[in-house]
Amino acid sequence: MIEVKGVSKSYGAHEVLRQVSLEVEPGQVVAIIGPSGSGKSTFLRMLNGLEGFNGGSIRIDGHDLSVPRELQQVRRQVGMVFQQFNLFPHLTVGRNVTIAQRLVLKESKAAAEKRARRLLDRVELSEKWGSYPSQLSGGQQQRVAIARALAMEPKVMLFDEATSALDPELVGEVLDVMRSLASEGMTMLVVTHEMGFARNVADRVLFMDGGRIVADGPPGRLLDNPEDERLIQFLRRIGNHERSDPTPVSGAQPA
Amino acid sequence: MNFALVWEARWLIFDSFLVTLYLSACAIVGGTVVGMIVALLRQAGIRSLNLALRAYVELFRGTPLLMQLFFIYFGLPLVSIPVDRFWAAFIALTCFTSAYVAEVFRSGIEAIPRGQSEAATALGMGFFHRFFWIIAPQAMRVSLPPLIGVYVSVIKDTSLATVVGYNELTRRAMELMLRFGHPLEFFITVALLYFAICYPISKLSEALERKLTPTAR
Numbered sequence: 256m257i258e259v260k261g262v263s264k265s266y267g268a269h270e271v272l273r274q275v276s277l278e279v280e281p282g283q284v285v286a287i288i289g290p291s292g293s294g295k296s297t298f299l300r301m302l303n304g305l306e307g308f309n310g311g312s313i314r315i316d317g318h319d320l321s322v323p324r325e326l327q328q329v330r331r332q333v334g335m336v337f338q339q340f341n342l343f344p345h346l347t348v349g350r351n352v353t354i355a356q357r358l359v360l361k362e363s364k365a366a367a368e369k370r371a372r373r374l375l376d377r378v379e380l381s382e383k384w385g386s387y388p389s390q391l392s393g394g395q396q397q398r399v400a401i402a403r404a405l406a407m408e409p410k411v412m413l414f415d416e417a418t419s420a421l422d423p424e425l426v427g428e429v430l431d432v433m434r435s436l437a438s439e440g441m442t443m444l445v446v447t448h449e450m451g452f453a454r455n456v457a458d459r460v461l462f463m464d465g466g467r468i469v470a471d472g473p474p475g476r477l478l479d480n481p482e483d484e485r486l487i488q489f490l491r492r493i494g495n496h497e498r499s500d501p502t503p504v505s506g507a508q509p510a
Numbered sequence: 511m512n513f514a515l516v517w518e519a520r521w522l523i524f525d526s527f528l529v530t531l532y533l534s535a536c537a538i539v540g541g542t543v544v545g546m547i548v549a550l551l552r553q554a555g556i557r558s559l560n561l562a563l564r565a566y567v568e569l570f571r572g573t574p575l576l577m578q579l580f581f582i583y584f585g586l587p588l589v590s591i592p593v594d595r596f597w598a599a600f601i602a603l604t605c606f607t608s609a610y611v612a613e614v615f616r617s618g619i620e621a622i623p624r625g626q627s628e629a630a631t632a633l634g635m636g637f638f639h640r641f642f643w644i645i646a647p648q649a650m651r652v653s654l655p656p657l658i659g660v661y662v663s664v665i666k667d668t669s670l671a672t673v674v675g676y677n678e679l680t681r682r683a684m685e686l687m688l689r690f691g692h693p694l695e696f697f698i699t700v701a702l703l704y705f706a707i708c709y710p711i712s713k714l715s716e717a718l719e720r721k722l723t724p725t726a727r
Contacts, residue, residue: 341629
């Protein structure tokens, strides 16, 4: 599904990513962890062309990201959820979820609204159809943002610290949606500080440091028996003592 | 004070009042359209184009409108572009206004968080979709109060069209004064007429600002 070969990126003399390679199978849920400045967000943003790259190649579902025409194809297949939600504040919730379907996919109004209602129902926000983002809590906004991304029927979903800007009591509702997506077989790359999520939901954990993928493996091995010295230090710093997912599982929603 | 004289000349004054309104409306529409195009083109991020557009904006903001009027009225005919008094005033005011409008829009656009454009990009929206559906509507909201401020200035600045002999309100007042004397009476009347247009618009701007600020997240 995702094929990254020897990708680098630098701003001037500062190297953000060095020779990063990665293959992700369809349906895999990959958590990316690492200290700030390790290049994990940059790497994620590269996968849908929000950041360019200097060397190497990225292919997503067979589309080459360095070809401008293919880039548009890739963006339709890759959904992204941001730390700051980035909902469109001048549009209602309903319009937030339909606008790209209408403009990019050229869906009819009825079809776009039908899909939007189904997705908002799924994130349990169907009653917010006519509300504006500023009238929603952070957790609700992020769930709308997930519905907005899903409305493009992506094959891959990228989550860039999707819960980092949320009040602690609102994190759970967003993680629940992400967990249910994962259980339905969505291919997901999740940059996160939620070790519980990485441990319990991800199939695979990547540890990035200094612009490289330093460790890569199943969460059990990587988080419980880390070998890399930098990873050990990182886990100690963030306090890897929570052995269980701190958020209650409130039942995955069927699609 | 002899306002009976002003009353005698009321239709002459009213006639030129309409001319001022007309020139103002033309300059505002022209300046807004051109200014928006300039702001849009500056978003395209083409280096040489940006340089040219910046030069345009700085040129018309950095020189007196009076000079611009002279240059266009006397200069364009020299390069075989005939301009009458109205067109000279209209072109000068449009260029002048567009430079300010472009700057207002630019700062409005820059006030929109980057994440908005990124979210739209990530949804597969191209440059025009992003600009017209996501960025411009939000920038418009931020820009409206300062934009109205620019419009009020333009209305007052139409009085400078006097120098190319365009028959708007100020010029009519000068003619009447030269013919009948009593400059104060005529100029007080004309000043009040400008005020009658500008004051309600300023008030509208304040009301809009109050209305728009709390919802701007």
